[in-house]
Amino acid sequence: MVKKINLKYALHTLNVISMVLAVVVMGLCLWLRYEWDFKHYVYELEAQKVLWTGPYILMASSALAMATVVIGIRATIVEHSQLLLLFVIGSVVSAILGLAGLAYTLNHGIYKSDLTPWLEERFFVLFHEMDYNERSARIIRIIQEDIECCGPSDWTDYQAFNKILPDECRNPSTGNIAGGGCAEEFARWMEPKTGWLSGIALLLVVIQLIGISIGLWLRKVILQDIRKDNNKSYHLVTRNGRENQV
Structure with missing residues (x-):
């Protein structure tokens, strides 16, 4: 009993x-x-x-x-x-x-994880479309400004493809160029959210x-x-x- x-x-x-x-x-x-x-x-x-x-x-x-x-x-x-x-x-x-x-x-x-290479491939598609596709250009600009990143892999992507470095790649206070690429920085930005969810x-x-x-x-x-x-x-x-x- x-x-x-x-x-x-x-x-x-x-x-x-x-x-x-x-x-x-x-x-x-x-x-x-x-x-x-x-x-x-x-x-x-x-x-x-x-x-x-x-x-x-x-x-x-x-x-x-x-x-x-x-x-x-x-x-x-x-x-x-x-x-x-x-x-x-x-x-x-x-x-x-x-x-x-x-x-x-x-x-x-x-x-x-598999997210980073997927994001890099996706960001490169948007990166090459941004010259003629306003939607692609807009989302690249928004993510670069919000996540504080620059280019799919890093800021040299703009230099390698003869593109003008946008203002969103620079810190508004210091003017310094964001060092990280958007694929890695977006994955880092995601990690705390999915990490907490996975842990619980x-x-x-x-x-x-x-x-x-x-x-x-x-x-x-x-x-x-x-x-x-x-x-x-x-x-x-x-x-x-x-x-x-x-």
């Missing part, structure tokens, strides 16, 4: 923590999806698949985690073995989705894995108690006062 109470308390605590972490992951994913400046950059760079796929997977994972937490809390309170099994299955699927979203986000959302998502997965093991353990204890109850002998009292053993 003491073991079951302790398991129930542990699982309930883990479920509460999982719910909080899932809400935080969902909130960060929604912020990355709908924050105005970032959304503008994503659309202009045509980077929806690269930068939003990971958060979309994590949104699905956190939504499933919230649903399984509700099931887990209910199953823990009523000691329902089938609900506990459903909780475990849902948590496993959610954890797998979380790991997939985490891996994709880290592989396409931080410095020194990883913590959620770890808590889920612990919850899965405790859920299976609790289910085993509950099933053992049910078998013990079923194996007990009950005595029925008949009308004549005699007891019949069942």
